Amino acid sequence: MPRALLIGYGNTLRGDDALGPLAIERLRALLPEAEFVSCHQLGPELAGQMAACDLAIFIDAASEGEPGTVQLERLLPSAGDAASLTHHVKPAALLELSQTLYGRAPHAMLVTGVCASFELQGGDHASALSESASRALDEICRLVPRLVQFFPAMW
Amino acid sequence: MPTITIDPITRIEGHSKVTIQLDDHGDVLDARFHVTQVRGFEKLCEGRPFTEMPALMARICGICPTSHLLASSKACDDIMAVRIPETAEKLRRIMNLAQITQSHALSFFYLSAPDFLLGMDADPEERNIMGVVRKYPQMARDGIKLRQFGQRVIEMLGGKRIHPGWIVPGGVSHPLQAEQRDAILAEIPEALRITRSALQWFKGQIENFRAEVRSFANFPSMFLAMANDTNEFSAYNGWLRFIDSNLNVVADHIEGADYQNYIGESCNDDSYLKSTYFKPLGLKDGIYRVGPLARLNMCQSAGTAQADEELAEFRELERHSVLSSFYYHYARLIEILFSVERMETLLNDPEILGTNVRAHASPNKFEGVGILEAPRGTLIHHYKIDQNGLIESANLVIATGHNNLAINHGVLQVARQFVKGKKLEQGMLNRVEAVVRAFDPCLSCSTHAAGEMALDIQLLSADGEIVDRMRR
Numbered sequence: 001m002p003r004a005l006l007i008g009y010g011n012t013l014r015g016d017d018a019l020g021p022l023a024i025e026r027l028r029a030l031l032p033e034a035e036f037v038s039c040h041q042l043g044p045e046l047a048g049q050m051a052a053c054d055l056a057i058f059i060d061a062a063s064e065g066e067p068g069t070v071q072l073e074r075l076l077p078s079a080g081d082a083a084s085l086t087h088h089v090k091p092a093a094l095l096e097l098s099q100t101l102y103g104r105a106p107h108a109m110l111v112t113g114v115c116a117s118f119e120l121q122g123g124d125h126a127s128a129l130s131e132s133a134s135r136a137l138d139e140i141c142r143l144v145p146r147l148v149q150f151f152p153a154m155w
Numbered sequence: 156m157p158t159i160t161i162d163p164i165t166r167i168e169g170h171s172k173v174t175i176q177l178d179d180h181g182d183v184l185d186a187r188f189h190v191t192q193v194r195g196f197e198k199l200c201e202g203r204p205f206t207e208m209p210a211l212m213a214r215i216c217g218i219c220p221t222s223h224l225l226a227s228s229k230a231c232d233d234i235m236a237v238r239i240p241e242t243a244e245k246l247r248r249i250m251n252l253a254q255i256t257q258s259h260a261l262s263f264f265y266l267s268a269p270d271f272l273l274g275m276d277a278d279p280e281e282r283n284i285m286g287v288v289r290k291y292p293q294m295a296r297d298g299i300k301l302r303q304f305g306q307r308v309i310e311m312l313g314g315k316r317i318h319p320g321w322i323v324p325g326g327v328s329h330p331l332q333a334e335q336r337d338a339i340l341a342e343i344p345e346a347l348r349i350t351r352s353a354l355q356w357f358k359g360q361i362e363n364f365r366a367e368v369r370s371f372a373n374f375p376s377m378f379l380a381m382a383n384d385t386n387e388f389s390a391y392n393g394w395l396r397f398i399d400s401n402l403n404v405v406a407d408h409i410e411g412a413d414y415q416n417y418i419g420e421s422c423n424d425d426s427y428l429k430s431t432y433f434k435p436l437g438l439k440d441g442i443y444r445v446g447p448l449a450r451l452n453m454c455q456s457a458g459t460a461q462a463d464e465e466l467a468e469f470r471e472l473e474r475h476s477v478l479s480s481f482y483y484h485y486a487r488l489i490e491i492l493f494s495v496e497r498m499e500t501l502l503n504d505p506e507i508l509g510t511n512v513r514a515h516a517s518p519n520k521f522e523g524v525g526i527l528e529a530p531r532g533t534l535i536h537h538y539k540i541d542q543n544g545l546i547e548s549a550n551l552v553i554a555t556g557h558n559n560l561a562i563n564h565g566v567l568q569v570a571r572q573f574v575k576g577k578k579l580e581q582g583m584l585n586r587v588e589a590v591v592r593a594f595d596p597c598l599s600c601s602t603h604a605a606g607e608m609a610l611d612i613q614l615l616s617a618d619g620e621i622v623d624r625m626r627r
Binding site: 040044045047048079096097100101102 | 217265284285288289292295296299300302303306
């Protein structure tokens, strides 16, 4: 098995933005050997952990696209807007940091669930996902184990 | 009248702008630091149960949630009139020290290191954290590692690194486990190594920044920080003390209940950030500074071996108090050293694994004040409740508000030193930003964001016309 790192990020108080962290909760049971990070936003501190894995999969929620669908994007290292590196980092910039600081960056994929509602939510965020986000979550939990299972053949 | 506007100020926590007013000859007449966000927390908490305050107030900021959690819980302890168990107090102190460590590491390595390593006049395309990563990877790795250490301590104690919920009115919600303690202790030698190495490096660089040392908010002022009987560095327990620039005590033993007799708050027409001042001297003369520089000027000793050695060397910079705000950076590194050393001492105390970590009580007072030394300086949470325990009013006095007058003074000083004529240059622009950055202001805390705004410097002519402008 590849050393896989799965990173789900988003604000669990903002409705469907909880998609990434919720996906991590479900994937833990499906991929017992993988490493998991569930966080509010990506920070430079993740770069070292990324350098130690073969495969990194970022899971995020997005507002653009057909709600309920899932988009896959292969990522390559890119510094992008360096000014934004202090508090939150885009996945490609994190790969760049990993490559520059630790000598290697893993293969990486951004898995985005297109969601409908990012309104503030109270209480249990799991019940707060919209119907389309729930569909995206199911699809992500079906796809991601395959991305890990068939690495590197399908990469 | 020509005005320069810098909008937004970059590499700080939040959004702000600077305006620089020129006279008819093109010389700097005035300069102002404006915060362009509005905060609503003091209003939105009204009517909520006081016990909700720590969790709610922690949401003020993603960098400083732990500081607000602690100050808010202390205010709630005061309302309940409880003395929290000793183990709980020690655990809270570790949490505060971890917050100081991670926040100072962010300020030094991520936000300000590009200026130190690449130079104030370097191309802004390169003078950023990515430039540091490419040219000084070891420094970048150290910065990431040190911040990560502070965050991991917060995460291990509080369950998560941002908005942890472990600190509660009356203490903490659950005790520390031996394996958590051992995991933190195992990381301490590396954290100390990185901090010592950064200190050595920074001390060797000071000579290259003589102009900045001279002009970065370098003036006599009072300082405010927490103090105690031992006169050792204090970040969690104690009372407030004001000292002047000759280290004379101006006001002492100010308890939470009395802070409003000494600290006045003034609203500004052109900024959402309030200015606080030493009330007995009034707004015009009551300027003071808080934060790492104030704390190191205030204490007689740090109370830990390595930090005390560094403090002695720091004191040799000036005859009395250290006045240049450029040295906030230096003071931050010494505070990290102290924090890591003190964490080690607290973790090695057998009591730290005690299981009595929370006192329970109903409200016993209608008012409570919690004071803490947050990374950027003195933080005050003040709540009033009704008979049902619901918040009637809240007042938050934030480090950046305490420093607002000094930041404005510093911006004017730097503008007078570096702004020449009606044309803006990058080096000048960056120095105006860098003096603001020296205070490490947190504008998310001191106001609250409603939308986004970046840095904008405007150069205004004597009749108010914009003659030059730089935006980022």
